[in-house]
Amino acid sequence: MKLSLLVKRIAFLVVVIGIWYLIYAMNVFEDIIFPSPTTVASALYEGFASGDLFSALGASFRHLFSGLFLAILFGTLLGVLLGKSREADETAGMYLVALQSIPSIVWVPLAIMIFGFSEAAVVFVVVLGGTFVMALNVRSAIRSVSPQLLRAAKTMGVGGVSQFFRVEIPASVPYFMSGIxxxxxxxxxxxxAGELLSNGPGLGYSLRYAQDYARMDQVIGIIIIIGVIGAVVDQIVFSKLEKNVMKRWGVL
Amino acid sequence: MFLRFEKVAKRFGDTPENQFEVFSDIDIDIEENQFVSILGPSGCGKSTLLSMVAGLEGISSGTIQLEGEDIDRPGPDRGMVFQQPSLFPWLTVRENVMFPLKKNMSKKEAQSRADHFLKMVHLSKFRSNYTYELSGGMQQRVAIARALAMDPKVLLMDEPFGALDEQTRHILHKELLSIWEDTQKTILFVTHSIQEAIKLSDRVIVMGTRPGQIIADFHVDAPRPRERDDEYVISLEKQVMELLEKEINKVLKEELDDEAVSTS
Incomplete structure (x- = not known):
């Protein structure tokens, strides 16, 4: 990143926090619904210092990784099936799109009824949240393998199963990355969504806990954490990875 | 005969009503080590014919035999170079050339073999590069090396230089001829460029269209390298051009008539 860009972005943040502080100082809203930036900062500091936020984050990532792992696994299997078999796709493909369009929070009551207020319920919601979009992308990945590459492979005696592993899978990597x-x-x-309605532990649960105790400073602090993690993972991990893959695969 | 086409036909469509015959009664005999071009207007089925030799396209009737064996599927005795280089972007240049070898030999053997053919196409320096780092002409040279690495009996080339600029094409013509002299492969080369066909080949087979058929078979008796301003080359070009113009006009006329019917 260019230095000037970094400076601009930091300056923007400073201005936003400045305006926030200004509004706070004018006492337009009650403190309980509009805490100052410093209160939020100290709430965050306390949360981390006491270890509460760390254990909440740890629990959240545990849910996320086990759920995401299963979502990628199921989504890949489903996507390969639909991508390879026209029959399967014609029969079940459109339902996948329907399932994908269901907001994840809708699954929460279902999950709670099956698994109770447990971490398993949260993981279940995470799995459902990721599986369908993964499946749709893997399906596109398999379908978009250039027929020309398949023809070329055939002339070199690579067909059938070995073609799937040596050509179709590697050729699918860019879409697969977007899917992940x-x-x-x-x-x-x-x-x-799952954690908000769960009995904890987890970042979402901490958020609701803070709400129950009317701790707006904590609420805002946790929202900031959630936003920062989302942006950091997307921008630093996935964007870079995807860009490198796209370049290598000649898609860009 | 080395490579023999006997009454070969290609039809598309499964019911008699919507059946479309691309060509029929194609008879060609090709000798070993010959460089043969198939030339024709678009739509005459020349690429389809080549794909049939590669085993990628079914033969509707008739037979194609390589050294007496019927062709019905792809095989390592036939290497193919397409108009698009069709390299695997996730592999390095060297790994691309090793791709067809992996099943049959150790990695070491495959590597040294790949290196041998990369040297032949003057790309030794680029063996660790990925294909997106290469120009179109270089990519096509990798594709040629890859096809040769299988040690095929016939090298099939489907307008391999069609997408390249004039300068690059000229260089690759020279390289291909020297490879052909070194390896003594039989080459079946599909093109729509008259100059290219005459410059490279021992024999130019001209296909016509609607129905697809062979309308002429020229032997090019001129020493290589052939220059464009050579009298013999010019007169041969003229003959082929006249033949093809008739074919192209036929196609144009048919298309215009179709238009007239459909809009009236």
Whole structure:
């Protein structure tokens, strides 16, 4: 990143916080619904210092990774099936789109009824949040393998199963990466929905806990954490990874 | 005969009503080590014919035999170079050339073989590069090396230089001829460029269209390298041009008539 860009972005943040502080100082709203930036900062500091936020984050990431792992696994299997078999796709493909369009929070009551107020319920919601978008992307990935590459492979005696592993899978990597990135984004949203309504532990649960105790400073602090994690993972991990893959695969 | 086409036909469509015959009764005999071009207007089925030799396209009737064996599927005795280089972007240049070898030999053997053919196409320096780092002409040279690495009996080339600029094409013509002299492969080369066909080949087979058929078979008896301003080359070009013009006019006329019917 260019230095000037970094400076601009930091300056922007400073201005936003400045305006925030100004409004706070004018006493337009009650302190309980409009805390100052410093109160929020100290709430965050306390949360981390006491270890509460760390354990909440740890629990959230545990839910996220187990859920995302399963979502990628199921989504890939489903996507390969639909991508390879026209029959399967014609029969079930459109339902996948329907399932994908269901907001994750809708699954929460279902999950709670099956798994109770447990961490398993949260993981279940995360899995459902990521699986369908992953499946849709893997399906596109398999379908978009250039027929020309398949023909070329055939002339070199690579067909059937070995063609699947040596050509179709590697050729699918760019779409697969986009799939993982989207699955992560959807799972992250699903995770928060699930945790908000759970009995903890987790970042979403901490958020609701703060709400129950009318701690607006904590509420805002946790929202900031959620936003920062989402942006950091997307921008630093996935964007870079995806860009490198796209370049290598000649898609860009 | 080395490579023999006998009454070869290609039809598309499964019911008699919507059946479309691309060509029929194609008979060609090709000798070993010959460089043969198939030339024709678009739509005559020359690429389809080549794909049939590669085993990528089914033969509707008739037979194609390589050294007496019927062709019905792809095989390592036929290497193919397409108009698009069709390299695997996730592999390095060297790994691309090793791709067809992996099953049959150790990695070391495959590597040294790949290196041998990369040297032949003057790309030794680029063996660790990925294909997106290469120009179109270089990519096509990798594709040629890859096809040769299988040690095929016939090298099939489907307008391999069609997408390249004039300068690059000229260089690759020279390289291909020297490879052909070194390896003594039989080459079947599809093109729509008259100059290219005459410059490279021992024999130019001209296909016509609607129905697809062979309308002429020229032997090019001129020493290589052939220059464009050579009298013999010019007169041969003229003959082929006249033949093809008739074919192209036929196609144009048909298309215009179709238009007239459909808009009236």
């Amino acid at each position: 990135r989207l699955a992560w984004a959807f799972s992250w949203r699903a995770l928060m």
